[in-house]
Amino acid sequence: MPTTKLTPLQAGLERLSASSPEWLAAARRRAYQVFDGLEWPTARNEAWRYTRLDPALFELPLEEGGGAELLDAERLPELVRRRLEESEVGAALVFVNGRLAHLSIPGELAARGVVFTSLNEALESHGERVEGSLYQAVGATGLKGPEDRLAALNAALWSYGAFLYVPAGLELEQPLGVFHYADAGGVQSHARTLVVLDDGASATLIEEFLSPPLERRAQVAVSELLLRPGSRLRHAAVQTWGSGVYHFHRQRALIEKDALLLDLAANLGATLGRTEVASELVGPGADSEMLGVYFAGAGQHLDHYTTQHHTSAQARSDVYYKGAADGNGKVVYQGLIKLEPAAQKTDAYQTNRNLLLSREARAESVPQLEIAANDVRCSHGSSTAPVDEGQIFYMQTRGIERRQAEQLLVAAFLEEVLGRVPLEKLRAHIARIIEERLA
Template sequence: MSALTELFAAPGLDSTRFATHLSQRSYLPDWWLETKKAAWNQFCALPMPSRTDETWRFSSLSTLDLAGFELPEDASQHIPNLSDFPHAAEIIFSNRQLVARSTVPADLVAKGVIFAPLDDAIVQHGELIKKYFQKLPANLGSEKFVALNTAFSASGALLFVPKGVEITEPFVVQHTLSGANKATFPHTIVILEDNAKATLVEFFVSADKGRHLASGVNDLHAGPGAQLIYVGAQNWSADTLAFQTNSIVAERDAKVLSLNVHLGGRQARHESHSRLLGPGAHSEMLALTVATGDHEFDQRTLQTHVAPNTTSNLLYKNALLDKATTIFSGLIIVEPDAQKTDAYQKNRNLLLSDEAEAHSLPGLEIQANDVRCSHGSTSSRIEPEQEFYLQARGINPEAAKQMLVFAFFEEVLNKLENEALHASLSTLIESKFKK
């Protein structure tokens, strides 16, 4: 390894530390260890993002500093309780270590439902992991950080729901990180077979104000006729460098709703690629962001329509305060065989400060001639009349601003039919305004 490559690997996450990590996981199957070795080599070979990379347009590149981060050795004693809504089962990680898990109900186990930490799933359900783990490559710019995730991945979960099984209550996975200069690399896989129905809620939170690195990956797969809801909510510390890459696959007549809530991080990049592979497939891509301070939230999306008669709808809403920056770059791709595609893409930005900046780059790439597609973005401020109306009724300015932000967000939150989950997310968002 060259000196330059070793620098990009970063002290603390260098080849020596990777070798130690690999030796600590020697109990896992050889094929998984080889996968991790290949990912480490890929990470070392890939360059850091540069100004010439279109997928990093408007992003702050000088602050992508991986130096000094370490893998935590001990779990934190402080683990916030975020799953305050009825749920089927939960798995909790603290500093990459499994610290708690609840038992999957016996009737679901009898039907073949699997909800297990990733390491357990690799040992017990290796063929399933092989089939779906990073089945489709990352291609929105963070390939280097996805490779780093695979190399160091230890925390994560598998949710597998067999054909025809419908589960009302959500499954929950929580990742908590604490300690100065600590890093985590969660990876979650959700597989719904034909006509299955399930919800997974994933939380990513810092338990202190330390400098953190988080690089997460999800593989979300909905088989024919399946209905999958995925909610990912992150509230990292104000000094966290965060990457999250989601891969969504919807087969024939499948419906996938993904909602991502972004509240924390000094610099947080989220990539989501939804692939509609069978006729009748539908993808609902939603996101809410509260951007404060001088932090940057970078969102990159793809809606790829491969088969005919598929639909997708993207709605990303950002509320920006202080000197915060948001970047949205989204593309709808309609392939030649995807006739009668119906696809929409909207990015809405609410500017709550004169110094906040919102960059929006929606786009279309259409290769079929019988489609209906549209895209658009808006950036606007709160109407003074609205603020005056609330303040005239005795509501202080900060509370009035918060109420108007929640009104702005409700269009997205109302997409969730689970009222308890809706309320829990509202409470989490509200906590951002109390800091």
């Protein structure tokens, strides 16, 4: 009988399903069916109106991530080793080209019930906990439109990632770090992060994506943040990929009663970077503060889409995204505040500000409201403006070179957002990256 040859994506699905527990293999296959039934998003889809997705990226070979090749910190690539030293995280996971390369977690955290490990290892050692949480925030199915096709592909084909669980009532003082490093181009890579904070727990997690310049790499990452009642999470996703990387990151948080999320998205690297950040406020007293900073230089296109979805009464959310573009760089921001009929007594705010440093730089800003409740306080606003030549001239008359003056203006412009991030070393790292790009 004739046999049908599997496509590379189907072959990857079979390989990953064969090494997955039965429930996960079934979920992967359902997600692939969803992916296969959708079209790639185009400019006709509102969420992708300003960004062109090249489907050829997903004809690249799949990176065979997963597994572990553990190294001492001193043997890690210099770029990620330096970030480990500078960030001073209390525990760290380092992935190099999709494989776990370094794991450090103090024994006292493990003894207190904290689980911080690779998602593949968690499937073996904490399978019931993973099964009860994975795909809750960003589903394997229930993805219906072209804008969901990448999320469905990741749900089917993720090969590596991180898992954090903090038990009820435990407050972690030091930040934890997950570092995604790559030095291999010509592949597509799929990563997933799952964070579960039990009732009243507290933690800080920093996710970083970094590399030297590479030859055409597609990086798809999904982060699921589950905040149980009364929990508090400070989270940051910082991408400083080199040129040649095409970065797609979808993050969704489920925020239950009296839980608090403080989130920072920093989009600074890659040739094309698209970040989608959503908070689902599903309990009274839920609170979400979503901050964003970005800087696009020559040849860069950075796209951001935020969603504040209120399904419960008496919740609060605030989005504040600011960024700058230089050369022929382009930045995009689209945001949606969506209130369901039950979301009375809601406070929701959304602000976007953009600064253009050259005549060729471009910015698109589209804030949106969709309100089905009638007893709420909601507002949104956006602005895009060129650099103030009067301020530049003022500094030049005092002996400051133009480029240094622009550095000072951009730093002051972004400080209003970065100043709300209670992680001093991370703030300094982001400011230094932008300063180097402007130098």
